[in-house]
Amino acid sequence: MAGEPQSDCLFCKIVAGEIPATVVRKTERTLAFRDIAPKAPTHVLVIPHVHYPNAAALAAAEPEIAGELLAEAGRVAEDEGIRDYRLIFNTGAGAGQTIFHAHVHVLGGIPMNERMV
Ligand code: 5GP
Ligand code: ZN
Numbered sequence: 861m862a863g864e865p866q867s868d869c870l871f872c873k874i875v876a877g878e879i880p881a882t883v884v885r886k887t888e889r890t891l892a893f894r895d896i897a898p899k900a901p902t903h904v905l906v907i908p909h910v911h912y913p914n915a916a917a918l919a920a921a922e923p924e925i926a927g928e929l930l931a932e933a934g935r936v937a938e939d940e941g942i943r944d945y946r947l948i949f950n951t952g953a954g955a956g957q958t959i960f961h962a963h964v965h966v967l968g969g970i971p972m973n974e975r976m977v
Contacts, residue, residue, distance in 0.1 A: 862921055863910035871961035875909045884939065889925050890932045892966075901969025902940045906932045911961050915949040918962040926962075933966045942968035 881893035895903040912918040919926035945968030950957040
């Protein structure tokens with residue numbers, strides 16, 4: 861069924877607590893944790909508990925949760941004390957997506973004007 865946990869999904873395992881992560885925020889429907897290979901001083905991933913392959917699929921099926929994901933990304937930035945930050949949704953392997961469970965990258969803590977990622 862749509863949104864059900866997938867046994868081969870790393871982020872579903874993090875949601876289930878089967879794989880450890882440095883969690884910075886948790887709500888009933890979302891989880892925010894530090895990226896294992898940070899690309900900036902702040903690099904946090906915000907994911908829904910439910911499994912969808914990417915953010916657009918999540919937004920199409922469960923728009924409320926997609927909205928929560930964005931609100932949580934803003935709260936992460938606030939908690940981290942960063943005013944300027946970048947949200948990235950890689951979609952598809954050709955765009956750099958490696959984990960096919962919807963997530964948004966929250967990146968900040970250094971000037972990003974000249975950076976693509
Ligand atoms: P994507 O490339 O799919 O947009 O982003 C996946 C992100 O997940 C990458 O930035 C990668 O570093 C991160 N990642 C991969 N495996 C783990 C893990 O086991 N724990 C954490 N915290 N992050 C991970
Ligand atoms: Zn998943």
